[in-house]
Amino acid sequence: MVNTKVTLSGIELDNPIIPASGTFGYGYEFAEWYDINCLGTFSFKGTTRDPRFGNPTPRIAECTSGMINAVGLQNPGVDAVIAHELPELKKHFRKPVMANVSGFSIEDYAYTCERLDKEEQVGWLEVNISCPNVHGGGMSFGTSPEAAAEVTKAVKAVTTKPVYIKLSPNVTDIVSIAKACEEAGADGISMINTLMGMRIDLHRRKPIIANKSGGFSGPAIKPVALSMVYRVYDAVKIPIIGMGGLSTAEDVLEMMLAGATAVEIGAANLIDPMASKNIIDDLPRVMEKYGIKNLKDMIGGAH
Amino acid sequence: MSQKQGIYRVVSNEALTPLIYRMVLEGDTSALCATGQFVNLKIDGLYLRRPISVCDWDGTTITLIYKVVGKGTEIMAQAQPGQTFDVLTGLGNGYNTAKSGAKPLLLGGGVGIPPLYALCKKLIAEGKTPTVILGFNKQDEIFLDDEFRALGATVIVCTADGSVGVKGFVTDAMKDVDYDYFYTCGPMPMFKAIEAVAATSGQYSFEERMGCGFGACMGCSCKTKYGNKRICRDGPVLEREEIIW
Numbered sequence: 001m002v003n004t005k006v007t008l009s010g011i012e013l014d015n016p017i018i019p020a021s022g023t024f025g026y027g028y029e030f031a032e033w034y035d036i037n038c039l040g041t042f043s044f045k046g047t048t049r050d051p052r053f054g055n056p057t058p059r060i061a062e063c064t065s066g067m068i069n070a071v072g073l074q075n076p077g078v079d080a081v082i083a084h085e086l087p088e089l090k091k092h093f094r095k096p097v098m099a100n101v102s103g104f105s106i107e108d109y110a111y112t113c114e115r116l117d118k119e120e121q122v123g124w125l126e127v128n129i130s131c132p133n134v135h136g137g138g139m140s141f142g143t144s145p146e147a148a149a150e151v152t153k154a155v156k157a158v159t160t161k162p163v164y165i166k167l168s169p170n171v172t173d174i175v176s177i178a179k180a181c182e183e184a185g186a187d188g189i190s191m192i193n194t195l196m197g198m199r200i201d202l203h204r205r206k207p208i209i210a211n212k213s214g215g216f217s218g219p220a221i222k223p224v225a226l227s228m229v230y231r232v233y234d235a236v237k238i239p240i241i242g243m244g245g246l247s248t249a250e251d252v253l254e255m256m257l258a259g260a261t262a263v264e265i266g267a268a269n270l271i272d273p274m275a276s277k278n279i280i281d282d283l284p285r286v287m288e289k290y291g292i293k294n295l296k297d298m299i300g301g302a303h
Numbered sequence: 304m305s306q307k308q309g310i311y312r313v314v315s316n317e318a319l320t321p322l323i324y325r326m327v328l329e330g331d332t333s334a335l336c337a338t339g340q341f342v343n344l345k346i347d348g349l350y351l352r353r354p355i356s357v358c359d360w361d362g363t364t365i366t367l368i369y370k371v372v373g374k375g376t377e378i379m380a381q382a383q384p385g386q387t388f389d390v391l392t393g394l395g396n397g398y399n400t401a402k403s404g405a406k407p408l409l410l411g412g413g414v415g416i417p418p419l420y421a422l423c424k425k426l427i428a429e430g431k432t433p434t435v436i437l438g439f440n441k442q443d444e445i446f447l448d449d450e451f452r453a454l455g456a457t458v459i460v461c462t463a464d465g466s467v468g469v470k471g472f473v474t475d476a477m478k479d480v481d482y483d484y485f486y487t488c489g490p491m492p493m494f495k496a497i498e499a500v501a502a503t504s505g506q507y508s509f510e511e512r513m514g515c516g517f518g519a520c521m522g523c524s525c526k527t528k529y530g531n532k533r534i535c536r537d538g539p540v541l542e543r544e545e546i547i548w
Contacts (some may be wrong), residue, residue: 270515
């Protein structure tokens, strides 16, 4: 009998599998495919202060072993999330959930986090300072250590739950940004968000995606994510939620060995609605194969 | 709405025209509950699934008619009987036949025609008398017209070059038809032409680049008069009254 439990800032997860924000809605869509209570938790759709339609379509392009999306943080806004989405989510999921928040100013982040922090079912806040798909916000907070620290401090000042800062890989030195978040009081780091990417339509001779560029995700980015998590693990003491192209139980072990305490599954959920459940079901077999009794012993094991 | 994932076996896969193929898949069809729904096929070697509208289905088979337009459909066209695909079925809302009167008009353009087949069958089963207008570019692109006639529908074929039937677009044939509701699937220029002349309410089935096909990624969102909708999940069929052109 293997033990898949891990602890994320004092909250025990049955397993480290967390569907990533933007690939899992507010959970209930997936409750039609399987009982989502098997998940460690999930990170719900990135929520902003005001409702957002997002970018024009096409928003999606395919790549070799991956995809590009430029959804642009479509969400109904924090008021509607609290009034409608969380009650619906609660009908299908009984564990603490991770609230993913985006913003366009420091005040936005603080306001939305403060609102969601008061929601009983929210176990953690995941602050997205790394969305590549919105102009004049999002990622700009994640590209300098100073701005990242400022968002972290502002959110920590108005919240009580553990705060994870979700970092962009589209930076010169992700380690310095992770350290700045830690020094500013972050409880953990989520990484990595999507890489900037583009595909061009040969018939139209224009980018496929209306927004031109988008966020590149899927198995192709796994090595980038592993390398970044590995380096950040050496530099910070706070836990890391690792993500980037993970789609199998073996991928989960690899990411935990690099230094992740838990993992997020993103694009894989879109290709196969059962992906996160399949990974959870397969974990014991793969742990036995590699002689692992306690999954948490793997965290940072490759260092 | 129920959606299912399963493994489906190719029964047959044949060319109807140089670029249009008909694939019959065998497997669980219980998730399909309305005409105009679609399935999403996993293709070996490609990352995203390929959404394909359902032409028809019965207790054990699903018929897909698709056009070879890119890598995914090229691979599909090579599929041999016995080969299997991982397929998500029962996706999308589909057409609502309850809205139609006794004389529905079905307008299909090119590869938008297939989902109208099961719709036509259903409307006839409901005792209605549909007229079907099928639009093609030229003679060697014509498909499925005989199948519609075999259902008992009145069929009008239009070709842009006039090689068969009415010369012009589906809207050129539409003005002479007596109808009390319409259903359509086809390219956007055809939709806009229909919208300009249609005399009744109706339903349009839209196409969009999709990420997941089941409502999770928000990749195919559109604005409607009744709020944001996802083409894959809240569509692909939208009612005329809600569409923002």
